[in-house]
Amino acid sequence: MRSRHPEALGLLFDRYFDSLYSFVRRLVGRRELAEDVTQDVFYRAYRSIESIDPTRDPGAWLVTIAVNACRDHWRRSDTRAGRHSRPLEEFEAASRLASDGPDPEESLRLRRRHEELEAALAALPESLRLPILLRDFAGFDHADIAGILETTPDAARKRYSRGLAALAALLTEDRP
Amino acid sequence: MTDPTREPPALPEWREKELANELHELPGTPADPEFRERLRRNFVSGAVGAPRHGQGGHRRPTTGWLRGLGLAAAAVALLAIGLSLLRPRTEAEAPRWSTHASGAQASRIRIGDRVLTLPADTREFAAALDAGIAFTIEDTLTLDLVLGRLMSVQVTPGTSVRLPARSPGTQSLAGDLLAGEIRVSTGPDFAGRTLSFHATGAEVLVRGTTFAVIRGADSTCVCVYEGRVDIHPDSGAAAPLDAGLRWIHADGAPEARTEPITPMEAMKLQMFRDAAIERTRPAGPR
Numbered sequence: 001m002r003s004r005h006p007e008a009l010g011l012l013f014d015r016y017f018d019s020l021y022s023f024v025r026r027l028v029g030r031r032e033l034a035e036d037v038t039q040d041v042f043y044r045a046y047r048s049i050e051s052i053d054p055t056r057d058p059g060a061w062l063v064t065i066a067v068n069a070c071r072d073h074w075r076r077s078d079t080r081a082g083r084h085s086r087p088l089e090e091f092e093a094a095s096r097l098a099s100d101g102p103d104p105e106e107s108l109r110l111r112r113r114h115e116e117l118e119a120a121l122a123a124l125p126e127s128l129r130l131p132i133l134l135r136d137f138a139g140f141d142h143a144d145i146a147g148i149l150e151t152t153p154d155a156a157r158k159r160y161s162r163g164l165a166a167l168a169a170l171l172t173e174d175r176p
Numbered sequence: 177m178t179d180p181t182r183e184p185p186a187l188p189e190w191r192e193k194e195l196a197n198e199l200h201e202l203p204g205t206p207a208d209p210e211f212r213e214r215l216r217r218n219f220v221s222g223a224v225g226a227p228r229h230g231q232g233g234h235r236r237p238t239t240g241w242l243r244g245l246g247l248a249a250a251a252v253a254l255l256a257i258g259l260s261l262l263r264p265r266t267e268a269e270a271p272r273w274s275t276h277a278s279g280a281q282a283s284r285i286r287i288g289d290r291v292l293t294l295p296a297d298t299r300e301f302a303a304a305l306d307a308g309i310a311f312t313i314e315d316t317l318t319l320d321l322v323l324g325r326l327m328s329v330q331v332t333p334g335t336s337v338r339l340p341a342r343s344p345g346t347q348s349l350a351g352d353l354l355a356g357e358i359r360v361s362t363g364p365d366f367a368g369r370t371l372s373f374h375a376t377g378a379e380v381l382v383r384g385t386t387f388a389v390i391r392g393a394d395s396t397c398v399c400v401y402e403g404r405v406d407i408h409p410d411s412g413a414a415a416p417l418d419a420g421l422r423w424i425h426a427d428g429a430p431e432a433r434t435e436p437i438t439p440m441e442a443m444k445l446q447m448f449r450d451a452a453i454e455r456t457r458p459a460g461p462r
Contacts, residue, residue, distance in 0.1 A: 004222060006220045006221065009219055009220045010216070010220045013215075013216050013219050013220065014216075017207070017212060017215075017216070018204055018206070018207070019204060021204075021205070021206075021207040021212075022204035022205045025205045025207075026205070030450075031208070034207075035207070035208070035211050035227075036227040037227075038207070038215065039215055039224065039225075039226075039227040040226060040227050042215060042219045042224050043224045043225060043226050043227070045219075046219060046222065046224050107316050108316045108333055108334075111316055111333075113198070114202055114203065115444075116440060117198060117199065117202055118202065119440055119443040119444060119447070120440065120443075121199075122443060122447075123439055123440075123443050132199065135196070136196050136199040136200055137199070137202075161186055161187065161192065162186075164187055164191075164192050164195050164196070165185060165186050165187045167195065168187055168191065168195060170439055170440065171440075
């Protein structure tokens with residue numbers, strides 16, 4: 001890997017691209033931005049591949065790069081207002097993957113629930129969304145999240161809990 | 177209305193776990209296959225470069241002369257648009273309905289006794305839309321239907337609706353929501369026209385806005401995201417409904433009630449509106 005052997009790079013890409021893109025997409029919202037940031041992640045990864053720790057999960061390394069790339073993007077851009085928007089057809093495409101079950105009513109219910117969750121996630125401010133994405137989508141523990149967010153594990157845990165509480169409040173409020 | 181930046185009460189641990197489990201089960205968002213393949217090829221070969229930020233991963237680096245060419249092309253396009261505005265639209269030029277967001281998965285559309293399957297019957301479906309024929313989405317697919325630069329309509333699963341027929345020169349467009357839920361966003365060419373949707377209990381009249389009409393089992397709801405609509409109840413006086421508000425009328429109730437729209441509906445309408453704007457934007461270099 002460190003010698004940038006094409007086969008090793010291909011394996012790394014195939015193993016992590018999909019989950020990384022989903023993570024970035026949920027973080028930045030719009031497809032174009034997600035593509036920019038994902039390209040930036042693999043650009044940075046290629047350039048600094050010597051620094052990869054062979055004893056650690058490369059996925060965590062890539063996610064850390066992704067968070068930094070997103071932060072750089074936010075610092076650079078003036079698109080904060082548009083960050084939460086996301087074309088609905090993408091939700092549709094994503095939730096369709098999970099709705100191939102035999103029961104159409106259950107598929108419909110699940111699909112709508114997924115749309116609600118995605119929309120509520122997108123509505124959260126980044127400060128609350130990021131710990132949720134790191135914990136529940138990237139699979140980090142609170143100590144790792146603390147390292148990425150440059151805070152203490154206890155503070156990371158609290159931010160995650162606050163994020164979930166805000167998410168639950170948004171979901172509850174939407175019910176008739 | 178909840179402000180997500182305000183501190184909500186903490187959840188009990190069991191609820192946190194329950195919510196986290198639901199999040200774990202959310203399916204991933206697939207990337208555009210072309211983007212994925214191109215990035216993979218560049219990454220593996222060492223040709224991956226830093227993105228041109230803010231322009232989307234699809235766009236390729238543009239050289240100076242290409243930019244100049246792009247500007248010239250834009251000028252020609254603007255001139256063409258300007259000239260086209262000077263003469264009335266003919267039948268052939270009137271915008272047609274097109275289907276978006278159906279993806280590759282088949283979807284069943286019922287029109288009377290017939291069932292069309294998308295994407296195979298897309299042309300036939302579009303022709304039915306142009307003719308103003310009512311239809312029902314029979315499965316779990318959400319469809320975005322676009323009438324040129326006039327309007328986008330999102331039709332949710334299970335909805336029965338008749339959309340405005342394709343009609344050159346008509347200033348008044350009308351549709352009917354028979355059951356279910358639609359979102360509507362007017363486009364840049366809508367100016368000067370009116371659009372009305374009738375659902376049980378009321379007619380919604382708009383002159384340019386983004387809104388939703390929801391016909392539930394025993395009530396009709398209109399949610400306005402931006403702009404303003406005029407509600408004409410079947411009984412009672414017409415009243416305007418401004419952005420950020422929803423109007424709910426339960427069948428048989430003497431009066432409707434008006435209240436702020438929920439953050440979730442606002443978010444859905446915002447996402448739908450953003451996608452509609454993106455679709456009507458002139459295509460850039462790819």
